[in-house]
Amino acid sequence: MRRRAWLGHGAALAALPWLTAPAVVLAQAAVRGGTLVVNLEPEPSSFLFNAATATILFGSVNDGLVTYDAEFRPVPSLAESWSQSPDGLSITFHLRRGVKWHDGHDFTSADVAYSVLEVVKKVNPRAGAAYSAVVAVDTPDPHTAIFRLSEPSPVIWSILSSAETTILPRHLYEGTNPLINPWNQKFIGTGAFVFREWARGQHILVERNRNYWQGDVVPLDRVRFRVIPDPGARLAALEAGEVHYTPLSVVPPSDVARLRGVPGLTVETRGYGTFVPVFFFDFNLRRPVFQDHRVRAAFAHAIDRQGLADTVWYGLAKPATGPIPSAQAQFHTAETPQYPFDPGRAEALLDAAGLRRGPDGVRLRINHFAMPYGDVLRRAAEYLRESLKRVGVDLQLVNLDVAPFLRRIYADRDFDTYSSYYSASADPQIGVTRRFATAAIQPGVAWSNGTGYSNPEADRIIDASRTEIDPERRRHLLIRLQDLAQRDLPSINLLELQHFSVLSRRVQGLSTAVDGYAKSLSSVWLAR
Secondary structure, X not given: OHHHHHHOOHHHHHOOHHHHOOOOOOOOOOOOOOEEEEEOOOOOOOOOOOOHHHHHHHHHHOOOOEEEOOOOOEEEOOEEEEEEOOOOOEEEEEEOOOOEOOOOOEOOHHHHHHHHHHHHHHHOOOOOHHHOOEEEEEEEEOOEEEEEEOOOOHHHHHOOOOOOOOOOOHHHHOOOOOOOOHHHHOOOOOOOEEEEEEEOOOEEEEEEOOOOOXXXXXXXXXXXXXXXXXXXXXXXXXXXXXOOEEOOOOOOHHHHHHHOOOOOEEEEOOOOOOOOEEEEEEEOOOOHHHHOHHHHHHHHHHOOXXXXXXXXXXXXXXXXXXXXXXXXXXXXXXXXXXXXXXXXXXXXXXXXXOOOOOOOOOOEEEXXXXXXXXXXXXXXXXXXXXXXXXXXXXXXXXXXXXXXXXXXXXXXXXXXXXXXXXXXXXXHHHHOHHHOOHHHOOOOOOOOOOOOOOOHHHHHHHHHHHHOOOHHHHHHHHHHHHHHXXXXXXXXXXXXXXXXXXXXXXXXXXXXXXXXXXXXXOOOEEOO
16 A cells, blocks of 8 residues: 555655656657557447547547556646645646647646546546545636545545546537537547547547647657457458557457467557456346345356356456455455355255246346457357356347447446446546445446445445545455445456457557556557
8 A cells, every 4th residue: 555655645746856757758769650550449439438448549649637657656747746735635736838739729727627527527437436525626827726625535646647537628528418529529639649530430540749748759650540340350450460559358368379479479468457357247236036136146156257267268367256356455355255156056046036947947038238348258248148058047148339338238227137347447446336336326327336236335335435544444444345245246246357468569669557558659659
């Protein structure tokens, strides 16, 4: 917890001279020019924060208040310095002068105030809860933004980059629903690259920002984000050199061992330290059948999690013991109720719940929606279907694109079960507690509390952990939450996933910091 405590001392951070240097330093050896081709799968529905793929886009087109260094310490970006009051109830950001939105308008504190209060707090499923303590943002002048807090909130120091604290141009968003604003499809940002074109189903093109506030430091001429849904075509494009960078594990894990030996390619697992996903199986608790704990426990006993890791992820995953992954060592515990693979126990529980096999051997027919993030997640859903079939459950798979998947699960709530993953992010308050908080049941908000789980005890624990500044007490609260989540079992925590990228050896300057996947591509260049 030393790192997190250190982050809380904003005044001390602002006093360090190295924090005033530009975040991007162009290496002398960098080759200027060229087009970096990035495979983006799945194609996002918009630039706004509804998917990890949108985050990769957004980091290059828009800047945040800060970025983070290799130790996850905040480094100035749109904010060039900051200070925090001794009582922790205000944080003052001094904003960089001379920054322009891509349409020529000035970036000001009004953009920060609007974005935090009207967008991040209200509709960002990850960062919104972390900003609950921010009750106002004062703007005494165009270059000063003061966050006013109702209580200390150490987690804020983990979410100030563009990946979480999305700063939008107020002049294009104010008075609209930000989730459906048409500028989400042709985004205007402050970042190193300027949006040029979105050919749906084909590519998104961004070009070097020649008026970037950091100067003429971007080596690449442009970045083309290609959409290649077919896994075979994706592999062929990589091996032929037509694609230079494929992030977020969209290459089949079965091919990773072979790709490590392909000349000219590199498999990289660094850069995902704040994106450790827990893959889970969610029940719609509004369905009467899933309100019986015996049914949920039977499903858990029917799934061989180690088999799932080995068969579908080829070792690039391991069984989860709860909702907080072991990568968050300061909060994680393995001492939670477990549901070992035991088909006999699963059958007995289903019998006890009154779900006996019919003449065709089926006890229950339900639908299941697979997270639409590539072939591996569809294969995982097929593994789950076969596992449950052995105990008499007919899991009927439904495969949708991203937008209809999000609408069906989080807006219509019209599903029986689904499988997905949430990134634990830099702190459980961002990526874990929203799965279990009653306040996170927000119709239409993607990646929120999909099950509809509501438990006053869980809410009390989550609320207390949000404001607890003593590291050990906060740890114990989150251990209690893990235990309760495993006991109540609104969701089966299946695996901890290891994300990876495949890239050409021509790609240089790509960040491998803990949040590298979400950083701008402004320092990347292509070797000849």
